[in-house]
Amino acid sequence: MKYTGPVYRPPYEANSLLLQVTVGCAHNKCTFCTMYRDVRFSVEKIEQIEEDLKEAQQLYPNTKRLFLVNGDAFVLSANRLKPIAKLIHQYLPKVEVITMYASINNIKGKSDEDLLALKKLGINELWVGVETGHDQTLKYLNKGFSLEEAEQQLKRLNKADIQFYFGFMFGAAGHNKGIENARDTAKLINATHPIGIVPTTLGAFGDGPLAKDVEKGLFEPALEAEVLEEQKKLIELVKINTMYMGIHGINTVSFDAQLPQQREAVIDRINNAMSNLDDAYLNGVPVRHSV
Numbered sequence: 001m002k003y004t005g006p007v008y009r010p011p012y013e014a015n016s017l018l019l020q021v022t023v024g025c026a027h028n029k030c031t032f033c034t035m036y037r038d039v040r041f042s043v044e045k046i047e048q049i050e051e052d053l054k055e056a057q058q059l060y061p062n063t064k065r066l067f068l069v070n071g072d073a074f075v076l077s078a079n080r081l082k083p084i085a086k087l088i089h090q091y092l093p094k095v096e097v098i099t100m101y102a103s104i105n106n107i108k109g110k111s112d113e114d115l116l117a118l119k120k121l122g123i124n125e126l127w128v129g130v131e132t133g134h135d136q137t138l139k140y141l142n143k144g145f146s147l148e149e150a151e152q153q154l155k156r157l158n159k160a161d162i163q164f165y166f167g168f169m170f171g172a173a174g175h176n177k178g179i180e181n182a183r184d185t186a187k188l189i190n191a192t193h194p195i196g197i198v199p200t201t202l203g204a205f206g207d208g209p210l211a212k213d214v215e216k217g218l219f220e221p222a223l224e225a226e227v228l229e230e231q232k233k234l235i236e237l238v239k240i241n242t243m244y245m246g247i248h249g250i251n252t253v254s255f256d257a258q259l260p261q262q263r264e265a266v267i268d269r270i271n272n273a274m275s276n277l278d279d280a281y282l283n284g285v286p287v288r289h290s291v
Contacts, residue, residue, distance in 0.1 A: 001052050005039040007069050010127055010165070010198065011247055013099070016067040017060055017092075019052055020044055021084060025071030027103060030131075031142045032169070034208040036071050043076065049084055053091040065097045074102030074126060078114035085121035099125040102164075104145040107153040115160035126157065127198070129167040133188030134181045137173040140219075142209075147188070154192035165245065166194035170234075171202035171227045175220040178230030186237035196243040197259075199234075201227060201250050203288030224252060225282040228274055232267050235259065250288050252277075 004023045009016070024039035056063065066088060076084075088095055098121075107128075110118070132138050135147045145153075157164050166189055173181035189197055204211040204221065213219040222230070231253065235244065244257040244266070253273045257266045274282065 001055055002044075002048055003069070004042075004044075005070065006035060008035060008071070009067050009069060012198075012245060013065075013067045016065045016099070017056060017063045018067050018069050019049065019056070019088070020070065021049060021068045021076060021100075022070050022073050026075040027072060027105070027144055029142050029144065031140060031213070032131075032172075032202060032204075032208065032210045034206045037206075037208065043080070046083060046087075050087055050091075053087055057091040061092070062094055063092045064094050065099070066092065066095050068098065068100035071101055072103045072106055072129075073100035074106040075109075078110050078118060081118055081123060082121060085118070085123055089122065095122060097125055098122045099127065102126040102128050104128065104130065104143070104150050104153045107156060108145070108149060112156065112160065115156065115162060119160050119162050124162055125195075126162060126164045127167060128154065128157075128164050128194075130154075130188070131167065131169050132172045132181055133168075133185035134173050134177070135184070137177070137181060141172065151188060151191055154188075154194070158193060163195045165196040165198050166192070167198045167200070169200050169202045170230050170251070171222040173222070175222050175226065178222050178226040179233050182230045182233035183237060186234050186239075189242070190237075190239050193240055194242055196245045197238065198245045198248075199231070199251060200248045201252070201288060203250060205289070221285045223283055224277075224286055225274070228253065228270055228282075232270050235263055235267055235270075238263075252286070 003020050021044050024041040025036040026041050028036050085098055130150055131141055138147055168185055204214045238259050242259055244259050247254045247256055253270050
């Protein structure tokens with residue numbers, strides 16, 4: 001199997017087969033992200049993808065779940081994704097789920113007919129990095145789409161019956177804006193019905209734009225107590241039936257939970273954690289790492 005550059009996948013895809021179809025990230029302009037800063041975006045040749053699938057057929061013939069890498073593999077047009085999906089089923093006929101990272105703009109670039117066709121070919125789950133439902137924060141993060149577009153495109157996935165996981169970040173709005181961010185993000189989640197919500201926590205990594213803004217005083221990070229209060233507020237406000245998938249190691253209080261059924265139990269868990277953390281930690285900004 002050929003992999004070029006850094007390869008990232010959600011923690012929940014640890015047991016999925018990884019098949020590279022793109023290198024890097026097509027957008028690669030998010031204020032907070034340094035994952036692909038030094039990687040030139042490119043598309044893998046279909047011949048190489050087929051070679052990898054032949055190898056996978058020998059090594060992992062019983063594969064049921066396959067994750068396409070890299071950063072926003074759903075950027076590929078429907079006309080590129082269709083033959084890839086057909087090759088996957090040719091060489092790995094037991095595959096039930098083909099999934100990958102996607103951005104709102106990746107969805108926007110496909111017609112309703114494209115989405116339905118991809119669904120029929122087994123591309124039936126996506127990991128969508130929305131990051132926030134707070135309009136001002138979304139603009140600062142430079143995701144390349146508006147809040148209105150996010151809601152519209154996620155509802156188009158609903159219409160096509162393509163399930164998705166909603167990725168977002170606690171602390172994304174910065175100091176004194178956590179509750180506001182939680183309210184707006186929960187509103188977007190409730191309107192779009194993801195099968196899972198997947199939080200991480202904002203960190204200023206390396207020499208990326210966010211780290212430079214923090215150094216210059218242009219962005220003030222949320223204190224850890226604010227982040228945890230934001231976490232509680234979002235869990236309180238999510239009303240739909242969905243999985244809270246928060247085991248990423250970057251989160252101070254990490255857990256999985258079924259919402260809304262386990263809401264009170266996990267809020268108690270966060271409160272208990274806060275009572276055991278010292279004031280210096282709660283009133284500071286912990287150093288976080290991207291992986």
